[in-house]
Structure formats: C-alpha cells, structure tokens
Amino acid sequence: MMQSVLLDxxxxxxxxxxxxxxxLNNYLRLLAGQQARKDNSRTFVLEDRTQPAHIAGFYTLTMTPVDLAAMPATLQKKHQTSTxxxxxARLAVDQRYQGQRLGEWLLVDAMxxxxxxxxxxxxxLVVVDAKDGAGLFYQKYGFTSFADSPNKLFITIANIRASFT
Ligand SMILES: CC(C)(COP(=O)(O)OP(=O)(O)OC[C@H]1O[C@@H](n2cnc3c(N)ncnc32)[C@H](O)[C@@H]1OP(=O)(O)O)[C@@H](O)C(=O)NCCC(=O)NCCS
Structure with a gap:
C-alpha cells in the first residue's frame, strides 16, 4: 500500500x-522542514518503496486567502462569506520517478x-499554484484556472467530495 508521510x-x-x-528542489531542501516546525505549512513525502530515505515525490499544504473576484459569479455568490x-503550495515528483502516475497519486492524496x-x-475551495505550465496537469483532475492568472487553479470541496464518494 502506498502511503505519504510527513517530511523528516x-x-x-x-x-x-x-x-x-x-x-521546487530548493523549497524541499531548505524551507519545507523549517516551515513545518513553525506550523506555517505541512509537507508530505512519498518514499521510494525499497529505499525509504529516497523521496519519490512531495507536496506542501497550507491555507490561502480566497480570491472571489477572479471566480465565476455563481461561486462568488455561494462563497461570499468565506475567506x-x-x-x-507545492507538488513535485523526482525525475527518476516521473511518468509512473505518482504525480496523480500525490494529487489525489493531497485532495x-x-x-x-x-x-x-x-x-x-482548494487552490493550487502551478509552475511551468503544469496547469494542464491539474486541469486533467478537475481544476479550473482563475480568470486573472492561468497558473493559479481551483476546485471546490464539493467537487472533491463528489469524486471520492
Ligand atoms: C507535473 C508532475 C507533478 C507530474 O507527475 P508525474 O508522476 O510525472 O505524472 P503522472 O505519471 O502522475 O501523470 C498523470 C497524467 O498527467 C499527465 N501529465 C504529467 N505531467 C504533466 C504536465 N506537466 N502537464 C500536463 N499533463 C501532465 C500525464 O501525461 C498523465 O496523463 P494521462 O492520464 O493522459 O496518462 C511532475 O512531472 C513534476 O514534478 N514536474 C516538475 C515539477 C512541476 O512542474 N511540478 C508541478 C508544478 S508545482
């Protein structure tokens, strides 16, 4: 069974x-642990099956302000009281492990x-910051780009819930 663990x-x-x-490499090496110690974010890693010290991929979770103005009108109205x-914040797979559906597995795990x-x-809502044109990767899984920034995408919790039940 695959399982993510907190970065250590x-x-x-x-x-x-x-x-x-x-x-992204530098974030993992220099900032992820420190940010978790300060409770600013959490970073989860997927370990190599046979060598747990080797990180196949990771993601970082935290909270962000909602940018309602850049969202479709129906969602703006529905979520106007939420902040x-x-x-x-980050999601990446080591090059030696790319193309094995681990990015997909990490995204599902994060959601x-x-x-x-x-x-x-x-x-x-859940928001993702997609670097380097990886927006298309997230669109495959139901994320929509914000009107003002194609590299920032969102999905509703209601959508995530529906896809897991
Ligand atoms: C983007 C990334 C997370 C994808 O992980 P991966 O393990 O290589 O991808 P998977 O094997 O899980 O791919 C799942 C699907 O997404 C597609 N996909 C992978 N990377 C993609 C990208 N950059 N853009 C669009 N689609 C992508 C795959 O072709 C596959 O599609 P399919 O269902 O038609 O077969 C990984 O390549 C990566 O870390 N890249 C460098 C860092 C980066 O850009 N991170 C994301 C921004 S923060």
Missing amino acids: KVQHNLSRFDCGVAP SAGLI QKLLQASDSVGFP
Whole structure:
C-alpha cells in the first residue's frame, strides 16, 4: 500500500531530490522542514518503496486567502462569506520517478487530506499554484484556472467530495 508521510529531515535524503525545477528542489531542501516546525505549512513525502530515505515525490499544504473576484459569479455568490481556501503550495515528483502516475497519486492524496481537513474546519475551495505550465496537469483532475492568472487553479470541496464518494 502506498502511503505519504510527513517530511523528516533526519530520515529523508533531501539533497538527492531532483524534479528538474530548481525552486521546487530548493523549497524541499531548505524551507519545507523549517516551515513545518513553525506550523506555517505541512509537507508530505512519498518514499521510494525499497529505499525509504529516497523521496519519490512531495507536496506542501497550507491555507490561502480566497480570491472571489477572479471566480465565476455563481461561486462568488455561494462563497461570499468565506475567506480562506486550502492551498496545494507545492507538488513535485523526482525525475527518476516521473511518468509512473505518482504525480496523480500525490494529487489525489493531497485532495483527500484537504477534504478531511474541511470536514472539521470548513472551507469551500482548494487552490493550487502551478509552475511551468503544469496547469494542464491539474486541469486533467478537475481544476479550473482563475480568470486573472492561468497558473493559479481551483476546485471546490464539493467537487472533491463528489469524486471520492
Ligand atoms: C507535473 C508532475 C507533478 C507530474 O507527475 P508525474 O508522476 O510525472 O505524472 P503522472 O505519471 O502522475 O501523470 C498523470 C497524467 O498527467 C499527465 N501529465 C504529467 N505531467 C504533466 C504536465 N506537466 N502537464 C500536463 N499533463 C501532465 C500525464 O501525461 C498523465 O496523463 P494521462 O492520464 O493522459 O496518462 C511532475 O512531472 C513534476 O514534478 N514536474 C516538475 C515539477 C512541476 O512542474 N511540478 C508541478 C508544478 S508545482
């Protein structure tokens, strides 16, 4: 069974990770652990099956303000009292593991975690920051681009819930 675990800089080899995008590599190596210690975000990793110190992929979750103005009118009206959305702030797969559906697995895992969080805290949307044209990757899984920024996409919690039940 595949399972994500919290990043642990003692157990995990951070310097080995290479998704091909330097800012994402650097975030994992230098910032992810520190941000988690401060409770600013959480980073989950998928370990290599046979070598758990090797990170196959990771994602980082936190919250972000809702940009209602850049959303379709029906959603603006429905969610006008809400202020925060769940944020998939980073998501990447090491180049040695790309093309094996691990990005898909990580995205589903991240959405399940956010759905579960929304069951107790209550927020209506999930937002993702897509770097380097990866917006198309997220669109495959039901995300819609914000009107003012194609690299920022959203999906409703209601959509996520419907796709998992
Ligand atoms: C984008 C990324 C997360 C995808 O992970 P992956 O494990 O290689 O992808 P998967 O094997 O799970 O692919 C699942 C599907 O998404 C598609 N896909 C993969 N990367 C894509 C991209 N950049 N754009 C559009 N579609 C993409 C695959 O072709 C596959 O499609 P299919 O269902 O038609 O077969 C990974 O390639 C990566 O980390 N890239 C570098 C960093 C990056 O751009 N991260 C995302 C922005 S923060």
